[in-house]
Amino acid sequence: MISETAYAKINLALHVRRRREDGYHELETLFAFVDAGDELTAVPAEADRLSTRGEFAAKIDDPFGNIVAKALTALPHGRGWAVDLEKRLPVAAGLGGGSADAGAVFRMVERAHGLPEDWHARAARLGADVPACVLSRPCIGTGTGTELAEVAENDLQHCPVLLVNPRLPLPTGPVFAAWDGQDRGAMPQGTLREIALSGRNDLEAPAIAICPAIADVLAALRDTGPFLARMSGSGATCFALYESQEALSRAAATLAADHADWWQLSGKLR
Structure with a gap:
């Protein structure tokens, strides 16, 4: 069994610079992550399965269209995984809850099988916050938030x-x-x-x-x-x-x- 926390994402700063012609926004954001969040576990299975529980599980309308299921589809991980998602973070709450869940799946696959070289592009296709949530450490996001750079110094660790x-x-x-x-x-x-x-x-x-x-x-x-x-x-x-x-x-x-x-x-x- 593989277990992983989907760390809550917060934007310590979020500067919106302009509207783009493609409908998205050009922004600069400072991502940080809290040492708590949703909890995921996975065991090998004949096919992918997702079960949800927890306080906010009912807010996920379609577990099979959930971003966790999409993350599994996006990555090679053997025949299948049975994933249990304990939904502790509120939905549509500015915490990247779904993106954090997807990021946790990427880290689980990395531990079990390794990630493909184009993991960043695969993560970005799932959502603008997903690449940062895969890393789950402080970073600066530009563009739509998918272009990531390290922070010069993390002097807020354990804050x-x-x-x-x-x-x-x-x-x-x-x-x-x-x-x-x-x-x-x-x-x-x-x-x-x-x-x-x-x-x-x-x-x-x-x-x-x-x-x-x-x-x-x-x-x-x-x-x-x-x-x-x-x-x-x-x-x-x-x-x-x-x-x-x-x-x-x-x-x-x-x-x-x-x-x-x-x-x-x-x-x-x-």
Whole structure:
């Protein structure tokens, strides 16, 4: 049996530069990953099978059209795998949940059989976040997010992070469509912390316009004293970074008491 965590993806910064003629957006983003997420296991089988369980399993409408099944189809891995997916991350939440699941499949296949040389192209065909999720370590994404570069220095490794979602799904398409088209400038350079602190998320305003609860989550997080709180991706999940585990624990307890209906996940950056 092979087991793998599909690490939650967050965008520490997300700068949208322009709309492209092909309908996509040119962007610059700083990917980071939390040391927790969905859990996958696989065992050899006569044919590929996918079973889902967990809090958010019901949100996956078609398990056989799921990106996990597509990732299996995209890679040679023997006769077949029976994959069990424990869906712990909310769906359509800015955490790359499906992309993270696909990235976990790529790493499982890598351990069992090795990856083909064109794995990056195969991953990109599944989704813009999938190549970064295969790596699941801090990196800078450009183009549509599939062109990846290393970060000069990961000075946020093991940083305590709190993820909070108001349990409201927010599809990516409408948020990008609501972006005002204004180029607010390139993502800064520097260490992971420097880029994160000096960066921004250009999708925050259009996401809040569609889902006002995001503003409530951000306000609640900022009241807990993090050194950075921001929306991830196209929302509606927001993250907060803390200087200590004690500060994170206090914040998590406060939000759990004040907003028991919100989903939250505590962890550390990889």
